[in-house]
Structure formats: structure tokens, C-alpha cells
Amino acid sequence: MDSHPQNTSDDDDDVEHVYIVSSPEASSEEEGWNLPAPDANADDAVAVLRGHSSAVYAVAITGQDEVVISGGGDDRALVWVQPFSEAPRLLGDFHDSVSAVALTGSRLALGTLAGELQVHCTQQLTERTEGEQLAPPLAQVETDVGIECLRGNSEFFAAGTADGALWVLDALSGDCLGVAYNHQGAINSLAFVQDDTNVSTTSLLVTASTDGTVRLWGPPSHGTVPCLYAMDGVFHDAPVLSLASFRDVVLSGDEAGRSFLANWRTGRVLCPLSQQHQGSVESVVASSEFLVTGGSDGFLHVYTPDARYRMSFQHRDVVVVVRETKRWSQCFVSASVDQTVCLWDLRSGAEPVRCWRGHCDAILTMDIGTELIVTGSDDATVRCFPLQ
Template identity: 25%
Template sequence: MAEQEAEDINVLVKFITKQEQYAVSGASVSVQASITSAGLNKVIRAFNRQGSVEKKDLPQFEFIVSGQLLIGSLKQRLEECGVSLESVVEIEYIEKQPPPTPKDSLHHDDWVAALQCSDQWLLTGCYDNTLHLWNVEGLAAGQGDRAHTLTIPAHRAPVKAVTWVHTESPTKTFISTSIDQTAVLWVWKSDTNTVECVSECHGHTQSVECVAVDSTRQFFATGSWDNMLKIWSTGNKGTEEEEEEQDKKRRRAIKPPKKTPITTLAGHSESVGGVVWTGVKEVATASWDHSLLVWDIDIGGVKSQIIGNCAFFAVTWSPLNRTLLTGCADRYIRMYDPRITEGSVVQQKFTSHTKWVPSVKWSTTKEHLFVSGGYDNVVKHWDFRSPKAPLYDLSGHEDKVLVVDWSHPDYIVSGSSDCTAKIFSTEEKQ
């Protein structure tokens, strides 16, 4: 009887949206407290039957109640956030994100532990010490074999991280790091499909686990199993004439020149698993020592630190929402605002993975969205307003997901110890 009474409780709601083409009247409407997203979608459609948008043209919507996407019933959500059932509840509705669709599976000879997509090219790094270049247009068409452009015997041990530096001209540059304790700067001439090692970066004493390039493309940072953060120059500050002269010197050299770091920063007591630039001359690192450190490169020291209760494996920064995401050993993903100095710096905790989360990546164009990869073989597509459940699980890998990337707005890419990289399209019109 009590359950029946709960079902009969009504709540006054007011619908709001920033997508004006789907806006409805601002009047409040009474709905059952037990209503879910499916029921709220029916209410929005009823509002629009006499409006300017035909019912058949309306998309499915997600509903935001007190800052979070509605997953269960409206009553459950209001009870969670302590909102009275007798108040008028504002519900924002947004167009539902379509599920990413599988596009291709790229086979490698060993684990795929590193990858990054540019506007035209995908770079992958493998445990057989090789790098691979792929044409994104071919991948989008599901032609992985024909999209494969080049294999590079790059290192003397497995590749752990890669990043693009410049991709605008036919002469493109990228960096790879390895268990062989080096980071290598490469030049690839896409018009002739030839690649050259510009310099080998020596200084770390153990595996170089992560790499990131700053927004000016003049500097890059590496983190290592030796607990150190090192800052390097990309060497891309000269004029065209100077670069040509350097080119000639490299061609005359028997071995590629060795590069030494500009700065070495000590502060972690265990391996640095993730590194990201959070501003000009500012870097954040995630470590197995349970800490996140934000560094001021100019002064060569720690600007702020965040102490957690488990190992941090990866970190990603969003300039759109100014927050950090971390992948952790306790299966959670955590979101931090490094600007907060009082109270909890953990803004949100995301739970769904059942094993370690070694990789996370923000969307570059949508401030609420990110992806994660787990040792549970699953890539998850998230909206940070839904901490208890991802929008979608992207399945297909048969072993641990080691790395995910969403640098290209239209493609989520993942690498796995099943020796494949998988491409998922996020294009809204396919």
C-alpha cells in the first residue's frame, strides 16, 4: 500500500533547455514522482505536438536534475540530493548523445600501449618496439589494412607513449617514449613517406612512461619509472633557414644527436604514470605514490599537490572545464579542480570499471564528456554529470585496455593487450 502511495505522488517540474529549437513552454507541469527519463521524453513530445517541431523530428533527450543526469526515477534523484517533492523542480533537458559506432580494428604484432590521433593521422606504439602510422580517412571508411601507411622500428624495447608535435605541413613531427629509457623525436615527410630520427633524449634511468607537448609546441615533458619529471625542448623555435641547416647536420651525422633535458624535477617517490600541461609553464603529474603534483616550470618546483589513497596511473586536463581526471588502481576515476584550496578537491568520483583504470582522456570539444579504458577489457564513454554509470560501454577488446585517446573530435581510439587498436566514431551524423 505504501509503495502504491509513493507511485501516486506527483511533483511539479519546469523544463528548461539551452537548445532553443527544442524549447517548450515555461509553465510548470505535474508528473508522477516515479517517472524516469523515458516518461519525461514522452512529456516533452506531448508539449511539442502543437509546437514548431514535429514530433517525429524530435531526438531522444537526457535530463539533468540538480547537476546530474537522471538515471533512475525522479523521486530517487530528488531524495539523493535532498530536494523536497513539494517544491517546483527545474529539469534541464539536452539532446541525448548517440552511441559511438565501431569503425575498424587495427591488428598489431604485440600489445598496443600508446596511440594518439591528429586531424589526418593516427600514430600507434607497440610492445614489439615499433611505431605505426595510419590514415584516418581510410580508418573512417573501415579500410584498416589499406590505411596503414608506415611501420617504424623505433626503439630497443616496448613503446610506452606517443604524442604528435606538428601535423600542419607535409613535414610532421612526433615523439615516442620507451622502456629503453629514451624519448625520441621524429620527423615524418608524409609526401615521400620517409621518417627520420631527429634526436634521442637521454636522461631517464628507467622506463619513460608518459609524454606531453605544451600548447606552444616548443617544449615537452616526460615522466618515468625513475620517479622523475623532465622538461625538454622540441627544437622547433628556429627559422626555416636554421631548420634546413639542422637538417643537413643530421643527414651528415652517423648517429642521431642526443638531447639532454632543460630541467629535471624530483618530487615523486614512485613512478610517474601520467603527465599533462595545464597551462603555460605548468605541468601536472600523476604518480603511483598516490599523489598528483602541479609544477611551476619557471621556478622548478611544486605549485600544489593533491594526495589520494591509491596509485594514480593516468591524468588528463580539459581547458574547457579546467579540471583534471585521473585513472586509479582502486577502479575509480576521479575529477579534481586544482584551483580549489579549501574542502574536498575531489569534484566527482566515477564508478563502473571492475579493474584498474590505466587511461582516461577528455573530449577536446565537449566539456562534459570523456573516455576511459580499463583492465576489465572495456572502453567507457562518460558524461561527468553521470558519475554512477557511463553513457555507453564500448566493447570489442578481448584483453586489457592499455590506452584511450579522443584527440580527434570524431573518433575514440583504444589500444589493448589483445594486440589491436580499435576505432569508434562519435560523429553525430553518419
């Protein structure tokens, strides 16, 4: 789960990011931390994008690395266009922090802690209108409650809010197609089902909530989103923070450090994963090659797709985001509060294949394009690192 601000103040500059973990700095040698100490002078970024005046909470990059979009605690969304040599373009001024962004092939959606949901045409991101601000959105929806997570596919954008509501928008028009209120707590993460063998399931999605449940949803109909069922069995007894889906399975992680594998087709919990984090599970990945959980304890635990434990890696601080790479099937990328982004290869042992540095404060969010990794940080910058 990307680290988002909490909507507790009218002044975004007062927002603090607090992570409760053990102190790896005090015991890194005896516990075998794999990463070298941070180098304050190192900067591996091929581009440093400056324009925000406070923390960057959300980033996205288009498929061919042409455009980067960011949202921050300064209540603004900015757009940078390759080769990133010009000043950023303003996508919009909002009433609170921009907490989430999501891209499909032709559309961009963004959400704020004030409950603003906008849908834009990606083609217009490179076209200027008069002045520096880009064309207005295709549609805007007011949820009145902060957006916690946002995802899109070719048909829909789905957003989860702090009051447990699920909003589904048409991906092309931006029109609201349905809203559901089945969760009894914030929706912290959501994912569209990824089943390459059955295209009819691509309109299904799963959500994870503070109420401790993971739910499967059908396509919107008549202004609502039908909840098909909640996963059933021995399951989470703490707020669920992170979620990923691949083929038949859903991988979820909670605030107490536990992770579970479930089958979304049957609604049954399959098993808990064997390695419990000493803190929360912040981000998870499910793919045809592996499962990964990343925790606030700095650990990355790796499993086979059928949940057999394989190995663990370590950051020096909280793991904020974990993503698989399309280029290498046995590799994944992680970003951390320790200011590093690491590429891990399951075939190469405990050390990262590559470790990128450059941020001078905690990394809060990450997205991966074709040749670039894009990160946003508490240092108010967006950095682009080469994926090679």
C-alpha cells in the same frame, strides 16, 4: 597511461595483464559502486572491428572519424576506413607487438616493443597498393628497445622507450632529429606542452619516468634533445606512470597512487593532490575546466584547475584511460578493465551520463574522435561507440 604489454616473451599470446587492486566485486554494495553489473549480452558499439588475433594495445582515430588504426599483440597494425564495412587493410607486419600509435593532421606514427618506429602519410591510409598491404612508410627508425609511449604535434613525433631514451622525429619526413638519455628508467608517458597563448612553446615536451622524475625538454638540435630541467621540490618517490600538460601546469601520477601538480615554466612542484589512490595512477587529464586522476582502484578523482578537490566517480575495476571531450567542456570519458566506457558530467552527480558496453574482456586503450569513441581490448576487437 594506455595499458601496454611487457616484452617478456617471444610469444605475444602468452602475455598476461595483471592489475593489483582491491576486489570491488566482493564489496560493491557497501562501498557504493555506481555502475550496474556488466551485461554479457549488451553491445552499444556502432561498429565492431575484427582482424586482430590477440589483444589490441593501441588505437587512434582521425579527426573526422574517417579512419581507425589499431596495433596489437599479433605484431600487426591494421587500418579500417568508414563505413567500416570492408576487411581491414594491413599497415605492416612487425617483429613484436604494436604498442603505440599517434596521429597528427597529415601523419601517423606507430611504435613496437621491438623498437620499430614508423611514420606514414595519413592520405595513403585510404589508398590501396597491389594486394591488401598499404603503401610503405615514409620513414622507419630502429631504437632497438621497446616503445612505451608515443605522441605527435604539427612539428614532431616523440617516443619514449623502455631504457629511458627520448626519440624525436620530424613529423613530415619521419627523419630522426635527436635522441636523449637523461632518464634512468623507462619513459612511461609524455606530452607536448599545450599553451594557446604562446606558439613558441609548442615544441617543448614533458616526460614521466620509472626513475621518479618529470623532465622538460627543448626542441631537438644537432642530433640531441636538450633537457631543460627536472621538476624540483617535494615530488614523486615512486615510478611516474601518467602525465598531462595544459598551459603552465603539468599533472603527473605515480605507481604509489600519488599525484602532483607542477609548473613547467619554473620547474617547481606546486602541490600534491589531496586524494591518494589505493593503487597506481594509470591516467590523468589536465584542462581549463578540471583535473582528473584515474587509478587502478577504479576511482576517478576530480579537481579544479588550481587543485581543489571537487568529487569522485567509480568504475568496478582498473581505470585504464581518461580523456577530455572537445564537445563538452564539463565532461570527460573513461575506459576501464571492467569492460565499460563512461561519459561523466561534473554537473550531474555521481552517476555516469552514459555507459557503453560491448567488450567481453578488459579494455586496454581508447581514443576519441569527433563523433566516435574507439577502444581496443584483450578480446582482440576494436569497438566504435557513439559519442552522444
